[in-house]
Amino acid sequence: MLGLLLSVLFVACAAPKTFEYRAVKNIKLDQLGFDHTNLTMDLEYYNPNSFGLDLKKLDADVYIDNRFLGKFNLDTLMHIPKKANFSLPSKIAVDMKAMYKNALNLVLSKEVLVSIKGTTRVGKAGIFRTVPFTYEGRHKLDLF
Numbered sequence: 001m002l003g004l005l006l007s008v009l010f011v012a013c014a015a016p017k018t019f020e021y022r023a024v025k026n027i028k029l030d031q032l033g034f035d036h037t038n039l040t041m042d043l044e045y046y047n048p049n050s051f052g053l054d055l056k057k058l059d060a061d062v063y064i065d066n067r068f069l070g071k072f073n074l075d076t077l078m079h080i081p082k083k084a085n086f087s088l089p090s091k092i093a094v095d096m097k098a099m100y101k102n103a104l105n106l107v108l109s110k111e112v113l114v115s116i117k118g119t120t121r122v123g124k125a126g127i128f129r130t131v132p133f134t135y136e137g138r139h140k141l142d143l144f
Contacts, residue, residue, distance in 0.1 A: 016053055016122060019045040021135060022085065036070070036093050043088040052082045053122050060118025060133075062092055070094040072116065111138045 022044040030038040047053065058074040072092045080086050116135040121128045 016051075016131075017048045018133060019047055019080075021137070022046055025087075030091065033096065035096055037096055039092045039094055041090050041092075043090050044085060045088060046085050047080050047082060050082055051124065053080045053124055054078065054128070055080055055088075056121040056123065056128055058118065058120040060116050063115040063117075064112050066113065066115065068095060072118070111140055113137075114139050 025042045025044060027039060027041040030040045055074075055078045058072070060072040062069045062072050070093045072090060074088065074090065078086075078088070114135070114137055116133075119130050119132050121130050123129060
């Protein structure tokens with residue numbers, strides 16, 4: 001009986017697999033300003049785990065071609081179903097000073113390297129742990 005209980009606890013405490021990025025949808029300019037601009041979008045992901053998770057908080061820095069773009073924060077409790085696609089409503093505060101410095105490179109580039117580095121709080125049954133994550137991928141940039 002004790003062996004079964006320990007096995008269940010070990011499986012329940014196993015580190016979850018990282019969510020798989022799928023796409024960005026519904027990009028909208030929420031607030032335009034000279035110092036900062038807020039972008040809203042839906043990030044599409046897939047949960048490869050054989051169990052559902054709760055996502056409680058996400059804090060990350062976003063980089064374009066290794067230059068700081070802005071902060072990405074989410075402070076909402078979301079249930080993520082097992083082995084399913086899900087949409088993460090997102091808001092990024094863009095540092096416009098950094099954008100102005102790199103505007104020519106962004107206009108001339110056909111693809112940009114998007115890097116995201118941060119932490120998220122995920123858990124199950126009210127037990128949460130902070131998990132660091134990184135994402136890096138090349139994305140086509142269609143400005144015109």
